[in-house]
Amino acid sequence: MQTIYYDLRDTKGQQKEIEDKISAAAKILREGGLVAIPTETVYGLGANGLDPNAVKRIFEAKGRPQDNPLILHVTGAQWLPRYCRDIPPIAYVLARKFWPGPLTMILKRSPVVPDETTAGLDTVAVRCPNHPVTLSIIREAGIPIAAPSANTSGRPSCTTAQDVLEDMDGKIEGVVDGGACTVGVESTILDLTCEPPRLLRPGGLPLEDLERLIGHIDVDKAVTGKLEEGEKPKAPGMKYRHYAPKAPVTVVTGSPEASAAEITRRVSPTSGVICFDEYVHMFPEQEVHALGPAADKLTQAQRVFDALRTFDGSAVTEVYAQCPDNRGLGLAIGNRLKKAAGFHIIEADSQRIIFGLTGCTGAGKTSALKAIQALGGQIIDCDAVYHRMLDENEAMRNAINEKFPGVFSKEGKLDRRKLGEEVFSKKDRLAQLNEIVFRFLVPEVERSVTKLPDGLYAIDAINLLESGLDRLCDRTIAITAPVELRVRRIMARDGISEQYARLRISAQKPDEYYRSKCDCELNNALDTPAEFEKLAVLFFQKLMETVREEKRHGA
Ligand code: TXA
Ligand code: MG
Numbered sequence: 001m002q003t004i005y006y007d008l009r010d011t012k013g014q015q016k017e018i019e020d021k022i023s024a025a026a027k028i029l030r031e032g033g034l035v036a037i038p039t040e041t042v043y044g045l046g047a048n049g050l051d052p053n054a055v056k057r058i059f060e061a062k063g064r065p066q067d068n069p070l071i072l073h074v075t076g077a078q079w080l081p082r083y084c085r086d087i088p089p090i091a092y093v094l095a096r097k098f099w100p101g102p103l104t105m106i107l108k109r110s111p112v113v114p115d116e117t118t119a120g121l122d123t124v125a126v127r128c129p130n131h132p133v134t135l136s137i138i139r140e141a142g143i144p145i146a147a148p149s150a151n152t153s154g155r156p157s158c159t160t161a162q163d164v165l166e167d168m169d170g171k172i173e174g175v176v177d178g179g180a181c182t183v184g185v186e187s188t189i190l191d192l193t194c195e196p197p198r199l200l201r202p203g204g205l206p207l208e209d210l211e212r213l214i215g216h217i218d219v220d221k222a223v224t225g226k227l228e229e230g231e232k233p234k235a236p237g238m239k240y241r242h243y244a245p246k247a248p249v250t251v252v253t254g255s256p257e258a259s260a261a262e263i264t265r266r267v268s269p270t271s272g273v274i275c276f277d278e279y280v281h282m283f284p285e286q287e288v289h290a291l292g293p294a295a296d297k298l299t300q301a302q303r304v305f306d307a308l309r310t311f312d313g314s315a316v317t318e319v320y321a322q323c324p325d326n327r328g329l330g331l332a333i334g335n336r337l338k339k340a341a342g343f344h345i346i347e348a349d350s351q352r353i354i355f356g357l358t359g360c361t362g363a364g365k366t367s368a369l370k371a372i373q374a375l376g377g378q379i380i381d382c383d384a385v386y387h388r389m390l391d392e393n394e395a396m397r398n399a400i401n402e403k404f405p406g407v408f409s410k411e412g413k414l415d416r417r418k419l420g421e422e423v424f425s426k427k428d429r430l431a432q433l434n435e436i437v438f439r440f441l442v443p444e445v446e447r448s449v450t451k452l453p454d455g456l457y458a459i460d461a462i463n464l465l466e467s468g469l470d471r472l473c474d475r476t477i478a479i480t481a482p483v484e485l486r487v488r489r490i491m492a493r494d495g496i497s498e499q500y501a502r503l504r505i506s507a508q509k510p511d512e513y514y515r516s517k518c519d520c521e522l523n524n525a526l527d528t529p530a531e532f533e534k535l536a537v538l539f540f541q542k543l544m545e546t547v548r549e550e551k552r553h554g555a
Helices: 015-030 052-062 077-083 089-098 132-141 161-168 207-214 256-266 277-282 297-313 330-340 365-374 382-392 394-403 416-425 427-450 483-494 498-506 511-517 529-553
Strands: 004-007 035-037 044-048 071-073 103-109 123-127 174-177 188-191 198-201 249-253 271-275 287-290 318-322 345-347 352-359 378-381 455-460 475-480 520-523
Touching: 004 015, 015 035, 015 044, 015 132, 015 174, 035 132, 035 161, 044 052, 044 071, 044 132, 077 089, 077 123, 089 103, 089 207, 132 174, 161 174, 161 297, 188 207, 249 256, 249 330, 256 271, 256 277, 256 318, 271 277, 271 297, 277 287, 287 297, 297 330, 345 427, 352 365, 352 511, 352 529, 365 378, 365 455, 365 475, 365 529, 378 382, 378 427, 382 394, 382 427, 382 455, 394 427, 416 427, 475 511, 475 529, 483 498, 520 529
Parallel strands: 004 174, 035 174, 071 123, 103 188, 249 318, 249 345, 271 287, 271 318, 352 455, 352 475, 378 455, 475 520
Antiparallel strands: 035 044, 103 123, 188 198
């Protein structure tokens, strides 16, 4: 199928030509075809909303899940009684103030609206878009236009006709180019079938503007957080990710200074960054997409999908995104970023302090961990996490089983000795196991860490530096000690000969390795563990002060 491109960017041009193009688009729609249309929010993929077959084609072209209903686009509130029933007066109040504009209302549906459009719900979504070309097309077609965002399902919404062609060329009859969308994020969806009304999707019309007119509005849980498995949002579309990039996205919230600083601590040269204009210079090595000035949410809304879209064609391994606060359009911008991130969020302003402790045997890591506990801190024992994952994490178990066939019994029980023998006999086998474990362990620890309340934490991991767990730490600390002392300590602790103690130490990395790779060093040349613990308490106390101060100032 050839997609016809209608250029209507300049509506002040040839009046006759413009009218012809509008008529042509309206005709295709009336006859059951698909035409992408411009709106002030994002481009829509339009079809006759009363024609089940035309609507079915929308789902096919987008690859959209069948259970996700569509919005009917109309030219004004006078169309409401045709497609809705039991319309509350407040719907007209809202329409008078905000239509045409980025507000979608959920109302009870009338039987003329087919199940295909509403995905079988007894409600229907209606909106009047604020775009002269599209309003003319709908008026001329004389039918309500069902139009989801014109992207392939799972991709960011389209804010230019070019974006639409990228996703839809050859799949639809036409694209009407009405210029770049001025709002940039989709409409705000408000459910008026409940009391108080409920915000189902934040969008181009800020929540505050709505509340100023009609009073308190409940905010659906799906707007701010990830739903539990099996939980259903009231707007079915809110459960889907809007953007499934190859590279995982992490959203960093907090003051712009703090979130930018947090991102600088986390990026590598292969990271991508979405940040406010003021912070672009902080990422000279990274691929950066500027979202607009920190204080200019209008620009951020216009750019957010474009920024996400651009990373689709890039080779970055991860993307970090600065996030505006929740006021005004910020709620919608943040929601789109967070959805793209699968709600993987880091709070830059949090008062959660994480220290990563590492070092050789006999240096005093155990006493240092006790010092953390003495300060009211908690230990994140990565060895315990690893063992739990060996029992519970199917993906990790499968990956291990593939590389080390036979280490799991038929009943699925891991033979630890067998795996141990395998990896300790050959160095490259250990590296292979580590690669698998690190790949699963780091995100697991990261997920649990971001859920922790404020406070002090220490990550206890043998391979803190090698695994990448050090990324999660505010500071990494090398616990070091003179070799002679370590020899004597482990002889006493483990009841082994001097020769064996030296052998064990020589098999490990030297202090120098940890010293050069960690942020700071805590040297233990003291005689007893109790003395060292006291020293460590003072050391960590001071370090906490420094980190707190840094977080406060977003350094
Ligand atoms: O700005 C917009 O609203 C754009 C432009 C093209 O108008 N359209 C748009 O449509 O964003 P779409 O299909 O991408 O998103 C519609 C959202 C989905 O999350 C869907 O689940 C929800 O609206 N929705 C539609 N009908 C609903 C209903 N009856 N009850 C609850 N949610 C509904
Ligand atoms: Mg959409």
